[in-house]
Amino acid sequence: MTGRRPTLSTILPTTHRRVRASALSAVAMTACASLAAGCGAVPGFSAAGSDEIKVMTWAPQETGATNKPGMPAMASAIVRWVNSQGGVNGRKLKLVTCNDHNSSVSAANCAQRAVDQNVVAVVGSYSQFGDSYFPPLEGAAIPYIGGYGASNEEFTSPVSYPVNGGQLTLLAGLGEALAGSCGPVTLVRPDSIAGDQLPQLLDSGLQARGHAKSVDQLAAEDLTEYDKQSQQALERATSDPQKTGCVVPELGDRTATFMDNFQRAREDYPKVKTAAEVGSVDQTVINSTGGASGPYEGSYITGWYPVASDKRWDQMKKVISKEAFGDNRIDPADAGVQTTWIAYQVLLAALNKIGGGDATSDNVRRTLNAGLKVSTGDLTPSLSWPYQGKLSAAGFSRLVNTDVNVQRVKGGLLQSANKKALDMTEILENADLN
Template sequence: MTGRRRTRSTFLHALTRPVRALRTAGVLVACASLAVGCGVVPGFSGGADDDPITVMTWAPQDTNATNKPGMPAMALAYARHVNAHGGINGRKLKVVICNDRNDSVHAAKCARRAVEQKAVAVVGSYSQFADTFFPILEGTGIPYIGGYGITNAEFTSPLSYPVNGGQPALLAGLGRHLASGCGPVALVRPDTIAGDELPNLLNSGLQAGGHQDADDLRAAEDATEFSAQTEQALTAATADPAKQGCVVPALGDRTNTFMDSFRRDREGYPAVRMGTVLGSVDQTVIDATGGASSPYEGAYITGWYPVEADKRWDGMKKVIREQAFTDTRIDPADAGVQTTWIAYTVLEAVVKALGDGEVSSDTVRRSLDDGFKVTTDGLTPTLRWQFQDVLASVGFPRLVNTDVTLQVVRDGRLVAAREGAIDVTKTLQDAEGEA
């Protein structure tokens, strides 16, 4: 380990790209039409008591990097479902969608669009640019319900209500799972101050299972080729011929680049298992890299929720069949789609609880802050947000779902590798103690 000072506030930036500077203040709105990935569920006119409840969902679409088109598509399907059954407390749900284009400027545009539309919440969304959109939401009091969990601000902002444990829980949980199924473990991660956090989290999980620490292999943050790290990882993971080792790439957007090198250079070495986390890899990435012939075949992947085949997803699948059967953007196995579904169930529960009272960003936020509890049919633990929660002392005051599931890629699909979930609260606390 280096002597560089590590801080919890920088941890998740190891898994995301740097925020690019805002170039202009007066910009056109990001969402113009459904043809470019933006649009709304048709509005409904009426008196004040009959006005639709407006929310926003944003995610990157049609970019050369991460794309999550299934999230806004799921939001629109959810709204169609709710409206087909009389709305929420008799009021229609209007969903404005926005394409953040994996760009800080457009992320800010989407947030300003939410303000212009008088959205009561931003729900089930994905953006890497919390530094540009959260100040806008916080300045106007719009809650952010169910972000994807890829930025530190999602676990620190008082306006954030996450439904999963983000990357911190996944990496700590991965160590717990690999401890019982792997020989030597090699971690490949960015050589940055933020990247220095990753071994602490993984190793705390390994130690909890009685396993030795992982070999810590560093790579340049902007590397475009990983042959040297592949050779180092394979050498370390195969050091014990009696046990099958595991390689864990935790390189964010560069994980696929590492896997290209790994697939090319692994010949001549004993077989090893791969382990990684959702956010670096999910079902859409597996599909895009070859499905059953993907280099991720056989890999362990920690996730936030039950696998797609679990019956607890039947409600979501029914809505997809009825409202979006021909929409190929919506994959029920995609963690983004699942997060959006859960986030909208939270929104609906809060609005229903408000009854005939005012539905606004203020009332939604106050309900959540007053200890409102949401059950999600077992897809998550009961969700309840309090700013000073159990993980506040280690820098994650909004992290309330510390459950992690273990999945494995089998025949190109993510399936359960073991029953149930584990709670990684103590693992996260122990990781902070080592930092």
């Protein structure tokens, strides 16, 4: 079985013409199609002696800070599923994983390992240290597909193909969401260069809807308790007794510590709301902090994708059930797991476009650069990466998905709070991000 694999819209009838219906089960065909180009060959039709296509997924694991074990675990499940269907154009995927340990040195080592292993792409990964891992990837022209948006380099590097808008879109979207429901808004953020950009992002959404700027409350980066900061934030959020104030903690790894202190202090300020973005808080954090009885109940949370209960995630959940049942590292509600799922759809679409040609990092990158449009089942807008993206003028040339989904915690679960995603393009174009 050689040549280009049929497109998603024609896979079923074309496959039926090529093999008897008894060769494939209906379940296998449905899940194969769900990967939007993931199955270039069917069981029993792998090319004899075909070589493997190496890919890499990395994330921090077993550290004292941010951990994303679900991302490489999800990658493993996807690779097992694709290979169980015969691979991609008759070639099996081989996954290489790496632990970046939340360390710039380890992140650079992971990137060098990707170079040494000659992977075709780094896919669906998480690291905060773009300045450490992009130089080796750029030197070897290895595409970085679907990072978490944890560093600005993901939106500027020529080898980066982000599938979401990172913190840029989430904070702007959060400001827009809070403008109509909050009185005074207090932003608690690190006293650092990285933290200096956060007020502009949040305020861009607030002011676009006629709200006043947030109160910018700084906190030292190395604090281990936030009793004083929690009290100050609550007092500022209640400066207008006629309106319900909101507190937005943006403290990275220390957000959970702040929220512990804040929850105790809030007993005297029951009307104050909290809000966050999925880069700081997702369903796994909500679960670990008490769910419906925790500090995030009632909070607005902005995310990149639809809520986990949305039917558009059904195919991902089927693959998890089939290939990773009982693996508690994989939570379908985790934004990292979701990002990995979408990123692999991009990779598989590129490999499908390449067809029977050489599946190399150069060819994957060239295929993506040539204007390939990737459908993700409406989990995101159609994705493509032109030379100049939507926000090139603002300095983020690789940012192509500016959609934000507003969610609210009800009964301990993230639930959709808007009928359709908010497009942050215009707001971010007008924001002062310098």
